[in-house]
Amino acid sequence: MPSTVIVGAQWGDEGKGKVTDLLAEQAGVVVRFQGGNNAGHTIIQNGETYKFHLIPSGILYPGKACVIGNGVVIDPGVLISELDGLRRRGIDASSLRISANAHLIMPYHVLLDTAGEARLGKLQIGTTKRGIGPCYADKSARLGIRVQDLLDPKILRKKIMAAMEPKKQALRPFARDPRLDLHAMTEEYLRYGHRLEPHITDTVHLVWEALDAGEHVIFEGAQGTLLDLDHGTYPFVTSSNPVAGAACVGAGIGPADIDEVWGVAKAYSTRVGAGPFPTELDDDTGALIRERGGERGTTTGRDRRTGWLDLVALRYAVRLNRLTALAITKLDVLAGIDPLRVAVAYRSSEGATLDRFPYHQSILHGAAPIYEELPGFDEEIGDCRTVADLPAAARDFLDFIADGTGVPVRLIGVGPGRDQVIWSGARELRAA
Ligand code: GDP
Ligand code: IMO
Ligand code: MG
Numbered sequence: 001m002p003s004t005v006i007v008g009a010q011w012g013d014e015g016k017g018k019v020t021d022l023l024a025e026q027a028g029v030v031v032r033f034q035g036g037n038n039a040g041h042t043i044i045q046n047g048e049t050y051k052f053h054l055i056p057s058g059i060l061y062p063g064k065a066c067v068i069g070n071g072v073v074i075d076p077g078v079l080i081s082e083l084d085g086l087r088r089r090g091i092d093a094s095s096l097r098i099s100a101n102a103h104l105i106m107p108y109h110v111l112l113d114t115a116g117e118a119r120l121g122k123l124q125i126g127t128t129k130r131g132i133g134p135c136y137a138d139k140s141a142r143l144g145i146r147v148q149d150l151l152d153p154k155i156l157r158k159k160i161m162a163a164m165e166p167k168k169q170a171l172r173p174f175a176r177d178p179r180l181d182l183h184a185m186t187e188e189y190l191r192y193g194h195r196l197e198p199h200i201t202d203t204v205h206l207v208w209e210a211l212d213a214g215e216h217v218i219f220e221g222a223q224g225t226l227l228d229l230d231h232g233t234y235p236f237v238t239s240s241n242p243v244a245g246a247a248c249v250g251a252g253i254g255p256a257d258i259d260e261v262w263g264v265a266k267a268y269s270t271r272v273g274a275g276p277f278p279t280e281l282d283d284d285t286g287a288l289i290r291e292r293g294g295e296r297g298t299t300t301g302r303d304r305r306t307g308w309l310d311l312v313a314l315r316y317a318v319r320l321n322r323l324t325a326l327a328i329t330k331l332d333v334l335a336g337i338d339p340l341r342v343a344v345a346y347r348s349s350e351g352a353t354l355d356r357f358p359y360h361q362s363i364l365h366g367a368a369p370i371y372e373e374l375p376g377f378d379e380e381i382g383d384c385r386t387v388a389d390l391p392a393a394a395r396d397f398l399d400f401i402a403d404g405t406g407v408p409v410r411l412i413g414v415g416p417g418r419d420q421v422i423w424s425g426a427r428e429l430r431a432a
Contacts, residue, residue, distance in 0.1 A: 003217040005244040008224030009263035009317040011271040015329035017041025020057035020220040028215030029065040030058030033250030034240040035222030036073035038128040040298025071250020073135040075105035076192035099203040100148035107179040109134040126273030136239040150193025204252030219247040225317040236275025244321040263323040267331045270304040279307035293333040316357035329413030338376030343369035382415040
């Protein structure tokens with residue numbers, strides 16, 4: 001029962017979509033297990049760009065079973081647009097399966113997300129305003145609407161009423177918003193249910209059957225470790241758990257079902273939205289990385305904040321997820337930048353050296369990176385296909401990451417295209 005979890009090892013947008021797509025070639029099933037359409041995963045295939053928000057990044061392989069697990073929050077309108085978009089481009093998505101237990105993002109969640117951010121003013125998190133936080137809050141409060149409720153008009157209406165009622169106060173500014181009309185909302189969601197019905201199933205059993213039949217299952221994470229609700233830079237986090245352990249809950253498997261955990265990290269760091277970012281570069285180098293890396297959000301189009309690679313944060317992600325392999329993406333972006341810097345520790349505002357990622361937010365906010373300098377490389381590396389093709393300085397940079405984390409780098413991204421990768425070591429997942 002081989003299986004691999006793929007997670008973001010930084011603050012999201014590490015290139016999980018591309019890595020999932022590449023590894024999915026060897027898999028029977030690809031499962032999303034958390035997050036929602038706050039995610040934006042890009043795959044470039046034969047010069048065509050695909051951006052997925054909810055549909056797993058295995059869908060471009062015809063017939064591959066792709067699952068939206070119970071841990072995902074689904075905006076059904078967005079999902080249907082994604083399905084329509086694929087159909088227009090000639091991609092068959094009939095193999096998509098949606099958990100009947102996944103929770104639905106409702107119009108009031110989106111409004112509450114926007115209103116919540118406005119209320120926070122300067123303290124805002126910089127959410128994607130997709131209703132993610134309020135939807136997970138309703139799930140915990142046991143007021144959530146689930147995919148299975150779409151198939152029963154009476155239950156759907158009753159549940160929407162029960163869920164909207166306690167939010168009256170917070171929704172008052174939107175009193176006349178037509179999106180909040182109970183009748184219209186119920187009808188709209190029933191239409192979504194009708195459309196999605198052929199895809200809705202018991203995905204937990206589907207995943208078990210695949211594992212028991214010896215098929216390779218890939219669990220595709222969204223967001224990144226440092227955005228984890230429990231382990232990230234709270235409150236500047238998302239409302240789900242992007243760490244590998246969440247694959248168990250969000251897909252319905254046990255920890256012993258997981259064989260490998262791949263962490264995806266860029267050769268530098270980025271972050272979208274507010275919150276601490278110790279290695280952030282507010283200078284020309286940061287702007288150059290943004291420019292060369294096309295660091296603009298896939299979902300919201302916001303500029304991403306950029307900075308040096310942070311090994312303190314990466315080592316934290318390695319241990320939290322128990323990574324067995326690293327995929328280092330966007331190495332090509334660093335060409336021409338000399339010297340390269342990598343944070344190996346932090347200096348606290350009181351002068352102490354910190355080797356560990358601090359749990360205390362005030363300490364993290366005051367932490368300054370301690371850098372190691374490495375020689376840069378001038379050559380463009382987009383055409384390199386083996387480690388030996390890479391300039392010596394690029395190889396040394398990768399060795400520095402592997403040595404500093406204790407995890408082998410098995411995949412190296414040298415450009416956005418599907419073929420712009422270097423497999424270092426075995427390509428087969430089971431031969432780790
Ligand atoms: P995800 O959310 O983790 O799937 O990542 P995104 O798709 O949001 O952002 C990653 C961006 O980097 C996308 O535009 C990818 O096409 C691009 N990308 C992925 N790998 C590489 C790489 O190795 N080099 C370059 N230059 N771009 C890459
Ligand atoms: P992928 O899967 C980068 C960030 C938002 C914000 C915080 C909370 O493409 O890597 P939310 O809307 O989730 O309540 O916002 O989390 N965020 C992401 N940043 N990549 C993502 O997804 C993200 N999903 C959420 O910018 O700071
Ligand atoms: Mg993204």
